[in-house]
Amino acid sequence: MAVVTHQQALTIYSPIKPEQLGALRETLQTVAADVSGNALLPFGQFPQLHFARLLILDETRPVTSDQQRDLEETPIPAHLALLCNVDAPLDDFITALAESEGPGLDAIFSHCEAYPVAELRNTQSRRDYLRYRQISEAAFYVNTIGRSVNQIRQEAKLRQAIEEFLDQHSWTGRSASETRQQIIQFVQSTPELSWATMPAPQPPLWWKIREKAHFIGVAILGLVLGILLSPLILLIILILRSKEKRDPVERIRPSTQRLNYLRSFEDHWAHNQFSAVGYIKSGWARLISLRVALAVVNFGVRHLFNKGNLTGVKTIHFARWIFIDDKKRMLFASNYDGSLESYMVDFIDIVWWGLNLVFTNGYGYPRTRWIIFEGARDELAFKNYIRNHQLHTQVWYSAYPELTAVNINNNQAIRAGLSGNMTEEEAEVWLQRL
């Protein structure tokens, strides 16, 4: 199998034919009933697919408050969003989607505007449609860049097999090196695990050089621009500071009914998904601020936080930020481990500053001070904001629903430890991963 260099995001955002909304919901229910193996679009058939979701964004409601009037003069029609996280190349996945057996895409996207009519549906026209409706993400976080679905699944099986092997024997009194050798021998002598004694394939040199060049190039460019434009940046910061003092803050508590509905889909697997949408505050300063913030986030997660640790948070598999509706709104989507309560607590306690940097530009967000302070630290206001903007995701697929990101990283390290030499101390540390 070819080396997977990185992971990519696919976002399809498509207006729904108003009269088809009910039928689409029913179709999505069919898919959700067996997300991996359903007859319409069995997500389990795509070997490069980590996560996928389908969700309906309802038509926006007519204006209710004066403060919101400038944001939503005309309602935005209902849209269907398809979000996938896949191993590169994305093009192969789009083709696979367009070719997928059975009613596939047709059953779902025929409820959307501008989907090819029945007699014109073929791989080419479906692919053209997806390309037409595809929007690129403003920022994309991957827990560990380069680790494929195949590798994740294989290494989970490997760990399980080693655990069972360990359970069958007594290890008391043996040295770490000896124990490790026994494990290696076990793996070597098990034909279906023999791949594991080779280190995981590394991306080719050209890829590494390209990434390094991107890192250095963008860093220098950013620095130069930052210095040259510092008067403008200062001006924007001052404008935002004066705006944030007056910006309206939502004070709506989500109802128990809404919360119980959203919760009914949560905590079934080792991880959960989160989808949310919100208006962006109006004005050019906000749009610049948001674009710069997301560019910084995107740069940071691509080059600095790409090994399982997002400034102290190790529970996020993927996350993306997408401008939609002519940059009037932003869609946020992530896959995270554990409960939403613990996800929100990580935001509030650990990465509050990063959240604020981006979401201070979101309409109704808890009041920030100098862009990055306060905001998410207002625990209750933040939790309400999260729940108020959360969307019900009709269909959600995970390729490895039993694994947390920490588990996956540990499995990877177990496999890595099967090759190469180790001192007794190194072997001791490695064995603690089991």
Next chain:
Amino acid sequence: MQQLELQDIQGLIIRGYGNLSAASFLLLQIVDQKRARTWLQKISEQITPGDQRPDRESLNLAFSFPGLVALGLDKTVLDGFSEDFQAGMVTPHKQRALGDSENSAPEHWAWGGAADPAATVHILLMVYAIDEERLKNLTDELQAGFSAGGVKQIHQTLKTVRLAKPKEHFGFRDGLSQPLIEGLSKAQGVDAALPAGEFILGYRNAYGLFTERPLVPATAPYADALPQAEGVDDPEKRDLGKNGTYLVFRQLEQDVKGFWDSVLQATASQDGSKNSQAAIRLAAKMVGRWPSGAPVTLTPERDDPELAEDNSFNYHQNDEQGLKCPFGAHIRRTHPRDSLDPDPGSQKSLDFADRHRILRRGRVYGEPLAPSLQPEEIMAAEDQGERGLHFICLNANISRQFEFVQQTWANDPRFNGLYADPDPIIGPGGTFTQQARPVRKAHHQLPRFVQVRGGGYFFLPGIRALRYLAQAE
């Protein structure tokens, strides 16, 4: 530092009444709103405030959300109670989060779980006394007033016992690690004391904010008896939550015989012979403390009664790999100290864990399998009767404190990098991994030892708030 209004805080928040060894809990329902109000006014005179240290008897009282509705509280005021309290303990999602499935599912509970309105608990009356006789007198006296007071008892009295030392039924010292609250004498000079708002409404919490609580317009009848609300934009609001808190009650039945049989089985040698010392050692690793209470982190190989009350330890520096206290041990996950992200071993890690503390006030029920509570004697005893813990904890934010500890730390089998290990004591059963050299020892398919038999979320009001509730309409 915030000055605590001890005279307005129910005593249970301040102390567990360790000197009052007898206690009973009464579950009541309001049948006549008007008479119930009069009754509550009278009872409010008997409630023990936090500035008194009762030496004979004590009375504390809390409401469920349906209880506040039954009392006829205005909807706008009801809406001010936290959402988790309003939603209660028995929604399908809460069952998943709290682990209340199969035999522990609410439909099997003795109380608090049924959808039947006739069985809905409205009031929790907590009665404490120096001895059983005084407890009985006080309870009889209270019960005699129920009918005229418009309330009825809807479940048999939840009785309690006092075990030696004070241990819980498995034979381990319990209740050793409690958070200290800023503003109380015990916490003086202690760095690790937590802001009062974590445990008492109306005070600043660990974020420097006020946890949401019910507010009443100053113009409402009787509202002038309530304190002015701090930290809100509207100065015309009175704080109905001030000096109150949320109380979580779970009746937890313990399968003591099953527990010791399982660890004996898990530590049996290959010929099947059982070894009680090995069983005690495994049980101690599962708890994180030896029967005496001594933490396995400090004395990993044998019990050391000298360390029984030593609670001044952390995990990271001393035991980063879990070789002394396994990652999955009950106390390492329900109170992880400095062992979790961000930056294990740092103040940041301690602060993170401190956002999820609970104040425990539970009492044991049922006769012990062996009065000595020595593990060897418990193992040898014949199984009979029912026993467990009336788990009671106090917190200002149920979802961030109690529910978080239960769901994210105790029940999650993937806690702290594990794969299939829920809490080995209170969890639903599974694997327990003992980190060791050269490799771990895993104990698979351990059963569930603790079943939920009842429970609910309650609001433990301040004393002025209780009087307000008894008056307002």
